[in-house]
Amino acid sequence: MSALSELGKLKGQGSKSEGRDTKAALVFLGPWLVGLVAITLGPMLISLYLSFTDYNLLQEPTFVGLDNFVRMFEDARLLNSLRVTFIYVLVGVPLQLAVALLIAMVLDRGIRGLPFYRSVFYLPSLLGGSVAVAILWKQIFGTTGLVNQFLALIGIEGPGWISDPNTALSTIILLHIWTFGSPMIIFLAGLRQIPHMYYEAAQVDGASKASQFFRITLPLLSPIIFFNLVLQIVGAFQSFTQAFIVSGGTGGPSDSTMFFTLYLYQKGFGQFDMGYASAMAWVLLLIIGAFTAINFYASKFWVFYDD
Numbered sequence: 001m002s003a004l005s006e007l008g009k010l011k012g013q014g015s016k017s018e019g020r021d022t023k024a025a026l027v028f029l030g031p032w033l034v035g036l037v038a039i040t041l042g043p044m045l046i047s048l049y050l051s052f053t054d055y056n057l058l059q060e061p062t063f064v065g066l067d068n069f070v071r072m073f074e075d076a077r078l079l080n081s082l083r084v085t086f087i088y089v090l091v092g093v094p095l096q097l098a099v100a101l102l103i104a105m106v107l108d109r110g111i112r113g114l115p116f117y118r119s120v121f122y123l124p125s126l127l128g129g130s131v132a133v134a135i136l137w138k139q140i141f142g143t144t145g146l147v148n149q150f151l152a153l154i155g156i157e158g159p160g161w162i163s164d165p166n167t168a169l170s171t172i173i174l175l176h177i178w179t180f181g182s183p184m185i186i187f188l189a190g191l192r193q194i195p196h197m198y199y200e201a202a203q204v205d206g207a208s209k210a211s212q213f214f215r216i217t218l219p220l221l222s223p224i225i226f227f228n229l230v231l232q233i234v235g236a237f238q239s240f241t242q243a244f245i246v247s248g249g250t251g252g253p254s255d256s257t258m259f260f261t262l263y264l265y266q267k268g269f270g271q272f273d274m275g276y277a278s279a280m281a282w283v284l285l286l287i288i289g290a291f292t293a294i295n296f297y298a299s300k301f302w303v304f305y306d307d
Contacts, residue, residue, distance in 0.1 A: 051279035056272045068279035080255050081263040084169060088259065089236040092176040097228055100180040104187035118185065125181035134245030138162060141171045162246055165256040172242050172257055183228040190224035219304040226303045230295055237288050240265065260284060
């Protein structure tokens, strides 16, 4: 009986300890849960309701059903903003990842001053979405910017890169590529995890550098590539500051830099068509979700997990 009583006491103490741990966990999780409900989940549900209404911020919302979503098929500027955004994502993200991987492979060779170069290359990722860098980019590619001043030295009259519809989007894509620091750091960490003995064995077999890259580096780095790809696609679809500052908030010239997020901003906070803007936000969420789902589905055909 004494053994049973001792066991009961231990169970009682264990349950009390678990209860205290649960209370402590709830105390620490409390601020996050409040933020989740008040800042994220609550506004999302409200925007979902507003997407089915006609709401101008000044009057009570009026329920209109699916009218906001139907309007999108007739909105030429919205369809153009989708086209611009898709070009930005489908061109900018692969080029950015390619540059990030190239720089990571150079740094992986163990050059002197690696921490310094790593910090320098990472810095654009911290500043790339800032207003200051967007303004700087506007000055570099303006009609009298640094690029055209350099071209003038060799007798070439450069165009207005930002004011020309044929090149305006390219300058913003270039800005996106320039912010390769974040995926570069992740690539560098992944390269450090590849066992060097694989390369040594390949060299013994006479494999070329290109063969080693495609048969060793890429397969073993494919989970990292997949991770960076998903993150950068999600981030690229949400890009706003660059287009807003470079185009002056107009999306010009000729709507060549009218990102979907910029048009959403104009509708919601420029024209106070908040119901339509809310519907656009949910369409953007569905687009990002679709791209993410496609990537996860396709990953089973090219992502290699060595375990």
